[in-house]
Amino acid sequence: MSISNLGLSLLVITMNLCIYSIIGSIIGIRLGNSQIKLSAKNAAYCTFFTTLISSMCLIYAFVTNDFSIKYVFMHSNLSMDPAYTWVAMYAGNEGSLLYIALVISLSILLVLLFKPKDMYESEPHLIAIMSGFLLFFIGVMVFFANPFDTFQTNIPSDGRGMNPLLAHPGMFSHPPLLMAGLATISIPFSLITSMILTGTFRNNGLDFVRTTSLIVWSILGVGLLLGSWWAYTILGWGGYWVWDPIENVGLMPWLVMTAFIHSIIVQRRRGMFRVWNVLLIFLAFVLAQFGMFINRGGPVVSVHSFAASTLGYIFLGFMVFSALFCSLIFIANYNKIYSENKIESVISREAAFLINNFFLLAITFVTLWGLIFPLINEVFYNETVTVGAPYYNAVNGPVILLLLFIMGIGPNLSWKGTSNSNLKTNLLYPSLIAIITFTLFFLSSNKPIMSSLALSSIALVLSTIIFEWFRGSRSLIKNGTHWLYAFFKLISNNRKKYGGYIVHISILLIALGVVGINFYQVKIDKVVSVGERIEIGNYKIEIAEINENNFNDRREKVATFLILDSNENIVNTLEGNNTFYPTFNMASIRAGILSSPIEDLYIIPSDFIDNDTMKLIISINPLVWWMWVGGPIFILGTLISLWPRNFNKS
Amino acid sequence: MNLFILISISIACVVFLIFPFYRKTEFRNDNQQSYSEIRKEKVLFELTSELENGTITNGQFNELKEELFKIESIRISSNNEEIDPIEEIIKTKKNQDV
Amino acid sequence: MFKKIKLNLFILVFSFILIGCISDVDENNNRNYDLYSKIMCPVCDGQTIGESQASIANDMKNIVDVYISDGKTDDEILKYFEDRYGTEILSAPPNSGTNTIVWATPLVLISLSFIIFSVWLKKSAKGNS
Structure with a gap:
């Protein structure tokens, strides 16, 4: 038995395991039989190991230069650096599907292992949904894009080699992180869907959803940032972000997830916005499927898609299916998710979160619109146009600036409305600093007003965070604590909040780089x-x-x-x-x-x-240097905010 | 060699799948009990963090604790899982006065 | 109440400044590079001539350089390429004809939904206080 046959057989076994775990979960739910449910859960566990061994088969074929497999022939050759043979697996269409399947099955395993025990009610539903998602990718590989397809006759002696743009160290990080990010949006999506279906959408589950969303969101964010780093330092494009369709489809779910992780805080704190959060995660999931579709030979020209792929229609179909699935679940369970949404004051933290969501979705919409407009134009007016960077810069630029501005205002507002005196003490110094920054830059340079506005917004956000930090640690210092210790104590006392602020700082650093390269180059x-x-x-x-x-x-x-x-x-x-x-x-x-x-x-x-x-x-x-420093700080902030609280303390 | 890997994986999968049907213990009720314990712990933790943040007072903390533990014990006996009463109560308490 | 009005006024002024500066977003210090980023490379997938290193892109860059030194305006140069290669050669569609839609839709939709959103927000806030 050849390695290709083993790999394919394992995929078929995985497919059957998925089907078994879906049907088993459904029957288990219907009959209320915990044995069937457990058996279905075991099947879901097994999918990871079979997919893993199948992936190992493909990697083995690459490392041993087995050119009888068409996929290896297409993406490797004898002169390729051996280091790349280990990662060449995801260089092309079929192999990247296998990689995505591996990520999904791993996420099933991890979610089932680390899920809070008291979320047992929604477990079978969760397994059914996640296995269903995995089944799609495995099915596509088995029936349409088999990575283990072989040459029957004339086995070539050398391969064609990897796409040279990929043969760079960036290959180890950017594509796998981006694909993993898009695929794992299915985790918070399935968690929420299963909780809705079982009517157990509540706080303890919400915490786990928040944890997984933060992980997924940071994977996607780091993937995107590494993409621009790769474009800037390695590919020598001279730019860091060109609003390429493939980058855009990764950016859109990230933006929606950003909105989600903000508004989920409101649900956690105030029990509001349930419907809104569900809509956001559904939107993020459908956009991720849209991203997969554009990646797999969608109708959009890009500098780096899997161009030869003919899977477009299948992925389009799956996207439409997921959109329908989401709408159906949403409509059928609207009563269960509905919660009272009453904002007490326009000048409150909740309202700031909502405005932040609004701008994030506005950016998403503009990006989506720019992406699909050429198609619409071609269909209705029979004219081909290109919507590129100048469009996005002109339309998205101001919205991003407004978002930055809200980032500076929001943290100064308190929940359920802010008193005037509070607002004054919180906003006085930051806004003064912002106005001074604006005046300085506006008068001293002949750059567009945009750059001064952006810099003053950055100053606003940064000073807000610094003052907040200062106010927080002042009381500790008064009690005789050393300021440095007080600083760390403050972070560890409220990890979620200060982790979030650290992420904000990293976003500011990225913005600083953007301003530098756009206006001062x-x-x-x-x-x-x-x-x-x-x-x-x-x-x-x-x-x-x-x-x-x-x-x-x-x-x-x-x-x-x-x-x-x-x-x-x-x-x-x-x-x-x-x-x-x-x-x-x-x-x-x-x-x-x-x-x-x-x-x-x-x-x-x-x-x-x-x-x-x-x-x-x-x-x-x-200032571009700061953009890349932003990456590690982004990860650090996410980690701090994810770090579990010490249970023994209380 | 490859055939051997395939066969052993298949057998392992099948064994893993049918294994639950041979374990006859009823663990549903046990689980309910232990889940309830976990939930109590969580609720306590939750309330403590609210107390630290200053969203609830000391009196409210004790009051809520009593109330929630009572609900937990009812939950075990009745097995009614429509909506979560705990969140509801925390929410209303929090909104009462700040 | 006074505070609210002030905040609203502030947001209003801020948005006006923003709308005012949309027009000069792309003002760069170098005309050549501005134009390079406004013209797509006809043989590459989704790259402008500024990004692409294909020989035709280099030729087109040279044409742009020559025309700039000839004293032609940006519009004339872009028109030249548009006439030869079609509208798709421009990296962003011109704000004319059917292409107005691409620019107008986000502007109209975002401002419209922002109005609806803020009305909802105020109503919700009032209903509660």
Whole structure:
């Protein structure tokens, strides 16, 4: 028996296990038989192990260069770095489906293991829904996109190789995190659906939903951020975010999840917004399915989708199905989820959360609209248009700015309405700081007013958080605690809140980078030859040499630049390369970057004209460094806010 | 070798699936009891955090504790799981006066 | 009450400033790069000529450079490419003809739903106090 047969057989077994656990759960619920329910649960556990071993088969085939399998042939070759053979599994359409199935089955396992014990009522429903979701992916692989498909005759001796854009360290992180994020939105979705169906949608379950949503949300967020980091530092696109359709479909569920994790706090605290939260998680789930559909050969052109895939219709069908499923559940159980929604005051924390939700959904809507407008236009007016970055920047930019503004106001408001004196003490200094920042930047620079507004909003949010921190720890310090200790004590006393603030700070850092690169970038474009010097900003750049290396799968041209200081001393050396892959007719560029907290010097060797002349794009990107610092801080904040409270304390 | 892996996995799965049918113990009621314990703990924890945040007073804390424990014991006997009374009570108490 | 009015006024003024600055969002220090980001590369999937390194993209960049030094306006240059390759060559549709929809819809929908939303919010707040 060959490895491909083993892999496929395991997929078929997984499929049957899924079907068994769905039917078993349903029968168990109908008959109230706990033995059948338990057996169905065991089947759900088993799916992880069978999917895991099946994935291991595919990885094994990659590592051993088994080109009899078509998928391995398409995405690997003998000259590929062995490190990549371990991750080449998710480089293409079929394998990435297997990867997603693995993630889903793992999440089933983890959810069943870590779920609070008192959520037992909704467990069979949960198992049925999650197994159903897994069944879809396994079914697609078994019937339409078998990763273990083999060549019957003429087994090739070498493969075609991986898409060169993927053959970078970024490959280890960005695609798997993004796919995992999209797939695992099914966890909070299934949890909530199962609780609705059993009428047990209450606080203890809600805490677990919050935990899983935060994890899923941070996976997706880190995936997106790594995507921009990859585009900026490795792919040398010169930008960090181009509003590409594939990025957009990852961004939309993330935005809705952001809205969800905010408004779920209100439900937790005040018992309000139940209907709204359910709608949000349903929307996030359907948008995630929309993302899967666009990824799998949807009708949208993108720089990096699984272009050859013909699975579009199946995924479109599944998206429509999930939308119908959600609406049906929502309508049928509306009475069970309905809760009294009474906002006491417009100037309250709840209202701020709602406004935040409104803007987040507005950004989502604009993004979705820009994504589907070309299709609408083509169908109704028979005209092809492109909706790209200028559109999103113009329309989404102001909304993002408003969102940032609310981020500064919201934390100053208290639940159920804020008294005027409270509002005054809380908002006085932050708004003063914001106004000063605005005036300073507005008067001192000739940049668009947007940049000054953005910077003043950032100042508003940051000072709000700092003052809140200050006020919180002041009482502790008064009692004689050292301020540093008081600071940590404050965080550990209310992890959820201060973890959230830390995440806010990371968002501010990202915003700082965005403002820097969008409004303060300096860029020149020049044809230069070896030995020439360029001056940009405070930098003197000398082109030292151009080398050419030939490999059997690629031609690599490497340019070396020397960075000189005012005394003509060499302070740094940068390298940029332009690699051409003849098999794919594709070029991949690596920019030379000299990064510092103040600004990045960014050199793209865009075109090599002959042996010693080339076209360079040199830019100075202020503050981008902070954007990448934002990533770890984002993770740190999420972790702090997720860290379980110490039960023994009480 | 591969065939051996396949067969052993299949057998393991089947054994795992039919295993629950051979365990004849009725664990439903036991579970109810232990879940109730967990819930009591949670409720206590919940109330303590509310107390720390200052959303409820000390008196309310004791009052709620009594009330909720009573409900828990009723829940075990009646097995009525329509809506969760605990959240309802906490909510109304919290909204009474702050 | 006074406070409420002040807050509302503040939000109103803030939104007006925002709407006012939508027009100059893309004002950059370099005209060439502005134009590069407004023209798509015809042979690449979803990349502008500024991002793409394909030879046709480089040629198009050169055309843009030449036209700028010839003293042509941005609109004339974009028109030149639009006439040759169709509207899809522009990275954002022009605000004219049927394409007005793409710009107007979010503006209309967002402001409309914001009005409905704030009316609901106020009513809900009033009903409770």
